[in-house]
Amino acid sequence: MTVGSAMYEHGRKCWFCGNYGLSRLSDKRVWCGKCRRKYSLHKLRINLKVLYYFYLEVSARKCARELNLDYETVAKRYSAFRNAIIKFLEQEFKKLHGRVEADESYFGGKRKGDRGRGAFNKQAVFGILERKGRVYTTTVSNVSAATLLNHIKKNTRKGSVFYTDDFKSYKDLKQYGKHNRIKHSKAFGKGRNHINGIEGFWSYAKERFHKYHGINKKNYFSYVKEMEFRFNHRNKPLYPLLINITRQFAPKMP
Numbered sequence: 001m002t003v004g005s006a007m008y009e010h011g012r013k014c015w016f017c018g019n020y021g022l023s024r025l026s027d028k029r030v031w032c033g034k035c036r037r038k039y040s041l042h043k044l045r046i047n048l049k050v051l052y053y054f055y056l057e058v059s060a061r062k063c064a065r066e067l068n069l070d071y072e073t074v075a076k077r078y079s080a081f082r083n084a085i086i087k088f089l090e091q092e093f094k095k096l097h098g099r100v101e102a103d104e105s106y107f108g109g110k111r112k113g114d115r116g117r118g119a120f121n122k123q124a125v126f127g128i129l130e131r132k133g134r135v136y137t138t139t140v141s142n143v144s145a146a147t148l149l150n151h152i153k154k155n156t157r158k159g160s161v162f163y164t165d166d167f168k169s170y171k172d173l174k175q176y177g178k179h180n181r182i183k184h185s186k187a188f189g190k191g192r193n194h195i196n197g198i199e200g201f202w203s204y205a206k207e208r209f210h211k212y213h214g215i216n217k218k219n220y221f222s223y224v225k226e227m228e229f230r231f232n233h234r235n236k237p238l239y240p241l242l243i244n245i246t247r248q249f250a251p252k253m254p
Helices: 040-057 060-067 071-092 145-155 196-212 217-232 237-250
Strands: 029-031 038-040 101-107 121-132 135-140 161-165 178-182
Touching: 029 135, 038 040, 038 196, 038 237, 040 071, 040 135, 040 237, 060 071, 071 237, 101 145, 121 145, 121 196, 121 217, 135 145, 135 217, 196 217
Parallel strands: 101 161, 161 178
Antiparallel strands: 029 038, 101 121, 121 135
């Protein structure tokens, strides 16, 4: 039993609608008189244990080993949790504003390099960070001006103060607000002219990705959004929040 899940694990509260007072069935399932759902408490307890390991950032492979479960089963549950997080982020999102930092980074691959051609076999990720606030992230197929400025237009309020490095794709950002371009080679990081916040997020995400020992490129979006969620809610009790998100957006799970 884990903190925040006891009422569900013991069958006192319905997993689907939150109603109290479930009925016990002869086949060891429970039945909710309000939403009329029937489900297995045993399966629910297993799912909540897996969710707890996900909350602790334990890899799916290690979780399967420690709980004596099939790896593919755990991997599907982890995927369901990440998809639920994506839906939650879409629901709670509000455009970033104020002093905003924007930057791209590259994840995965075996070869280090600069932007563009140097990012061979890597996944490009774009991020926007509201200082002393939230971060928005997404994977991108390229880092052209059209791509990056489109994400900035859609996810920030016009009139914000933008901070970027001197990458050419940000050249026309001034049309959306004041634009401060920071050259890495000149007194980088002094006063307000820095992008330390978003670069700190990249470090935060990449440090956590190391434990996965390689991520399939097609899955990077969901992993990056998970890091966005963890970063934006890092000062909140995360496990109860994950329970609520899972109940709302992935109640059945695989």
